[in-house]
Amino acid sequence: MADLILHQYATSPFSEKIRLLMGAKGLGWQAVEIPPILPKPDVVALTGSYRRTPVLQVGADIYCDTALICEVADAMAPDPALYPAAQAASARVMAHWFDTALFTAAVTYLFQPAGAQSMLGHLAPAQIQAFAADRKAMRGEGNALRMPLPEAIALLHDTFGRLDQQFRAGVAHVSGPALSVADFSLYHNVWFIRRASELARLLDAYPALQAWHARMQAFGHGKVHVIGSEVALAVAHRADPAAQSGGVAPGSGFEAGDAVTVTPTDYARDPVAGVLVALDARRAVLRRQDPRAGAVNVHFPRQGYEVRRAG
Structure with missing residues (x-):
């Protein structure tokens, strides 16, 4: 199983949601303690301008929003099932x-x-x-x-x-x-x-x-090891983003390779810009290039996020 790196901070309620999930599934994971407020330069190197907490990193794939992070963790460790x-x-x-x-x-x-x-x-x-x-x-x-x-x-x-x-x-x-x-x-x-x-x-x-x-x-937080953000950035830089199946769904109004932005629809409405890799009713995936993180895929759930053409 690929290393799971959670960018989080101790008092974040949504981070606690995922920490407890790691414990329930008996997962080992690595924690990067991030600032609770801006600036967050190391987080932004991975995500673009997405600033919510937490963010899950698996190699050079960056997963935003706990709704999506839960799905990723469930696919990696199906027991106990989150979606019986x-x-x-x-x-x-x-x-x-x-x-x-x-x-x-x-x-x-x-x-x-x-x-x-x-x-x-x-x-x-x-x-x-x-x-x-x-x-x-x-x-x-x-x-x-x-x-x-x-x-x-x-x-x-x-x-x-x-x-x-x-x-x-x-x-x-x-x-x-x-x-x-x-x-x-x-x-x-x-x-x-x-x-x-x-x-x-x-x-x-x-x-x-x-x-x-x-x-x-009582589930606890599983087996956690604290690492520095520079270590997480190096992990991303060494890795290649995972291949994405499905591509861009027909009729979506977009094509793979389009320059787009993805923005939350409720709060922290900071658009993330990149090249569209995959899009369907459940997810949106952008490819970004960063001097410190290298090439990364940034993943969002489709619900609660707006996809628009850049510019």
């Missing part, structure tokens, strides 16, 4: 909702004044100011990842209450009897809230949810 046949559709839909709507509610809840102190109190004033400016830029003019606080609290209570009831009824996992990707997408939201000491009391009303969280937490 009887729950595959519901698990995907639920995972997407937890990663978007529920996460937006969690961010809104946690970064009210009482929560911000818990989350950022260890930082110096200048660091807090830099973090706030970075996240404001990520949200953009539409203020993505924010909703009115009362609505965020209501959404969290409604979701956690329904899940708690489901767990108490004997359903072992989020989307049904079997573990699935939806469990990992819910997990990182609960993990995130538990980090804010005062505000974490919201979870006290949901003991079955907390018992489920404890069962998930």
Whole structure:
């Protein structure tokens, strides 16, 4: 199996989602600790301008967005399956909702004044100011990842209450009897809230949810070895991007070799430019050339990303 390199940082909830997934699958992996805010020169050398965390590197192939990273990890280590046949559709839909709507509610809840102190109190004033400016830029003019606080609290209570009831009824996992990707997408939201000491009391009303969280937490993070970003860049430079099957789907409006950009549709809307290698209903793959990383393929899920002709 090729080496798995996760570019992540310790307090990132989406990084925790993938760290736990590595543990559940018993995978060995390498961790590169990256800055939580810009500038991220070593990450950008691999991804172009994609700035979200985490990013998975396999040789000279760079996988963006945890929705896609989960699929890659599942293909490499199919047991336990993240998309069990009887729950595959519901698990995907639920995972997407937890990663978007529920996460937006969690961010809104946690970064009210009482929560911000818990989350950022260890930082110096200048660091807090830099973090706030970075996240404001990520949200953009539409203020993505924010909703009115009362609505965020209501959404969290409604979701956690329904899940708690489901767990108490004997359903072992989020989307049904079997573990699935939806469990990992819910997990990182609960993990995130538990980090804010005062505000974490919201979870006290949901003991079955907390018992489920404890069962998930027991997976741990697998076998991890920390490396420097310069090592990861050297790995990419020495490797060749993997051959891509399928190419560009007919009727997509694009052809292989087109100069294009890929941009998230919600937040952190920084376009990544490259040459189109593959495109279908589920993925987009660009070839990039970087002086430090060499030739790399950058992979995105199709859902949640806009593909446009460059220029």
